[in-house]
Amino acid sequence: GVWNGTEIRAYIDGVECDSKPFTSYAHSNLDITIGWSTINNQLPIYFDGLIDELRISDYVRYE
Numbered sequence: 001g002v003w004n005g006t007e008i009r010a011y012i013d014g015v016e017c018d019s020k021p022f023t024s025y026a027h028s029n030l031d032i033t034i035g036w037s038t039i040n041n042q043l044p045i046y047f048d049g050l051i052d053e054l055r056i057s058d059y060v061r062y063e
Contacts, residue, residue, distance in 0.1 A: 002060050 001010040008022040034054060035047040 001008050003009075003022060006021065006023055007019050009019040010017050035051065036044045038044050
């Protein structure tokens, strides 16, 4: 995804698939997790599918 300071946009195969208002983010030293999440400290929710490729960078790859 891309965060521009006011919204976050998600992309799949270079095509924007979703966007939401997002004005701040939490600073954290926690590990990043991909494929699962917890909500309100309950049991994890797992992604049911395949992730073929994932890229994390510090600059925008798509606009």
